Amino acid sequence: MIAGLGMTDLGKVYGRTPAEFAADAVRRAAADAGLRLSDLDGLLTSSGVTGGVSVDLQRDLGMTDLRLLSHMQSYGSTAGAMVQVASLAVMSGTASAVACVFADSPLQPERGAGAAYGTRRAPAGWWGLLGASGIVGPNPMYALAARRHMARYGTTTEQFGHIAVAQRSWAALNPAAQLREPVTLADHQSSRWIADPFRLLDCCLVSNGGIAVIVTTAERAATLAQPAVHVLGWAQAHPGHYLRRDPDFGLVTGAATAGPAALDMAGITLSDVDVVELYDCYTFTVLVTLEDYGFCPKGEGGPFAASGVLGPGGKLLLNTGGGQLSGYYMWGMTPLSEAVIQARGQGAERQAAAHDVVLVSGNGGVLDHHATLVLGSQAGAS
Amino acid sequence: MTVGPVARDAATAEFFDAAAAGRFLLRRCPAGHFSEPSAAQCTTCASTALRWEAARGGATLVSWAVAWGRPASDPEAQRTVLVIAELDEGPWWWSQLADADPASLAVGQRLRIEFRRAGSEYEAVPVFALA
Numbered sequence: 001m002i003a004g005l006g007m008t009d010l011g012k013v014y015g016r017t018p019a020e021f022a023a024d025a026v027r028r029a030a031a032d033a034g035l036r037l038s039d040l041d042g043l044l045t046s047s048g049v050t051g052g053v054s055v056d057l058q059r060d061l062g063m064t065d066l067r068l069l070s071h072m073q074s075y076g077s078t079a080g081a082m083v084q085v086a087s088l089a090v091m092s093g094t095a096s097a098v099a100c101v102f103a104d105s106p107l108q109p110e111r112g113a114g115a116a117y118g119t120r121r122a123p124a125g126w127w128g129l130l131g132a133s134g135i136v137g138p139n140p141m142y143a144l145a146a147r148r149h150m151a152r153y154g155t156t157t158e159q160f161g162h163i164a165v166a167q168r169s170w171a172a173l174n175p176a177a178q179l180r181e182p183v184t185l186a187d188h189q190s191s192r193w194i195a196d197p198f199r200l201l202d203c204c205l206v207s208n209g210g211i212a213v214i215v216t217t218a219e220r221a222a223t224l225a226q227p228a229v230h231v232l233g234w235a236q237a238h239p240g241h242y243l244r245r246d247p248d249f250g251l252v253t254g255a256a257t258a259g260p261a262a263l264d265m266a267g268i269t270l271s272d273v274d275v276v277e278l279y280d281c282y283t284f285t286v287l288v289t290l291e292d293y294g295f296c297p298k299g300e301g302g303p304f305a306a307s308g309v310l311g312p313g314g315k316l317l318l319n320t321g322g323g324q325l326s327g328y329y330m331w332g333m334t335p336l337s338e339a340v341i342q343a344r345g346q347g348a349e350r351q352a353a354a355h356d357v358v359l360v361s362g363n364g365g366v367l368d369h370h371a372t373l374v375l376g377s378q379a380g381a382s
Numbered sequence: 383m384t385v386g387p388v389a390r391d392a393a394t395a396e397f398f399d400a401a402a403a404g405r406f407l408l409r410r411c412p413a414g415h416f417s418e419p420s421a422a423q424c425t426t427c428a429s430t431a432l433r434w435e436a437a438r439g440g441a442t443l444v445s446w447a448v449a450w451g452r453p454a455s456d457p458e459a460q461r462t463v464l465v466i467a468e469l470d471e472g473p474w475w476w477s478q479l480a481d482a483d484p485a486s487l488a489v490g491q492r493l494r495i496e497f498r499r500a501g502s503e504y505e506a507v508p509v510f511a512l513a
Contacts, residue, residue: 131386250445
């Protein structure tokens with residue numbers, strides 16, 4: 001069960017370290033659940049591009065006598081993986097209440113968002129060679145993945161644009177979103193190239209901040225402050241071809257195996273899903289994940305995205321907080337946090353009328369790491 | 383279209399020695415499988431008895447993207463065509479495509495490996511050109 005959610009101020013929030021954001025997020029999550037920090041006996045930490053969060057967070061928070069403590073890192077799939085490990089821990093009695101936290105502070109006041117993710121590689125050795133070749137940061141790598149999908153299936157930049165426009169419409173309804181001004185398909189098509197086929201509006205934000213959730217048992221959750229969110233199913237998939245020959249590159253991701261496995265564990269099918277919160281580092285990531293989860297046949301993600309199903313009032317309630325494109329970029333905590341809000345029924349203006357089952361994805365590396373969660377407002381399949 | 387500076391380290395010394403002589407080295411195991419140059423074990427059979435072997439230099443285009451610099455008075459000047467190429471020996475390699483119009487590219491086009499340097503004090507960087 002997810003019994004607590006803590007979100008710091010997100011976005012251009014300066015002057016705080018990742019460890020400070022992480023501590024703030026855990027305090028907020030515990031308070032949200034109606035727990036004291038001393039009620040927690042487990043802590044799973046994770047960090048982003050700037051690092052700076054570790055098991056030392058235990059000391060920062062004055063947490064004593066923990067029964068579970070570890071730092072986890074599988075990139076954008078970490079948030080889902082943390083909830084899986086925490087759920088196993090509370091099911092087995094290893095711990096009774098586990099905080100899972102992510103924090104990062106890549107933005108600096110005098111530096112553009114691109115610099116935050118583009119200048120990590122030292123110019124020596126194999127990584128230096130990759131950068132010297134022009135492959136710097138995730139933008140060109142995902143662009144190469146997206147182009148392969150376009151070349152194989154005829155997917156277009158306009159189809160990517162429909163995803164960006166729909167998610168901005170959702171963000172307009174989310175007070176926590178960084179970009180809430182509506183955009184049109186024309187705005188998307190006239191936004192500057194970042195790495196063709198990606199324009200600016202195909203790329204996620206960069207944000208400072210931290211988000212934590214509290215995972216506990218059903219018995220404990222029933223006594224706490226918030227509507228409990230059940231963790232009904234989970235799965236991971238890590239194909240393992242990063243920067244290697246990979247016939248599936250850009251075409252099929254780990255979501256194709258993890259999605260069905262998580263639904264099986266939950267005892268439901270895709271038609272039972274009410275709300276979908278997908279990792280959206282790029283518009284293309286959403287498109288290929290929709291295909292891999294089976295919302296449309298392989299190769300038809302483009303026409304599906306452009307068919308009018310997306311956005312508020314659409315048939316598919318997808319990335320209802322604006323996602324990473326328009327909301328906030330907290331790696332896998334972005335889709336997870338919005339999923340918890342929706343499953344609880346606390347989405348206010350953007351709340352889905354039916355929210356019994358919420359499907360959540362995490363994606364890391366260059367489509368290399370995947371985690372799926374199935375969350376529910378009820379204990380069993382509805 | 384330009385490559386950046388890169389220095390060698392212990393793991394890349396032999397690769398860059400060969401690059402300076404115009405050869406692209408792959409790793410090959412006793413069973414004959416090729417792996418990418420950074421591989422510590424065979425990507426097919428996990429053998430660690432790898433030796434260097436020069437690629438023939440031919441490749442085909444797998445995917446491409448066009449990286450743009452930050453807005454400048456002449457953004458066209460900052461365009462870099464980036465590609466994934468499948469070497470004829472099997473491994474994939476990620477680098478630039480020299481002197482190509484991205485509008486004319488198609489999957490499967492024939493490429494050949496060339497080398498460029500950011501300056502005489504830096505190592506030679508493999509790039510691709512249309513064959």
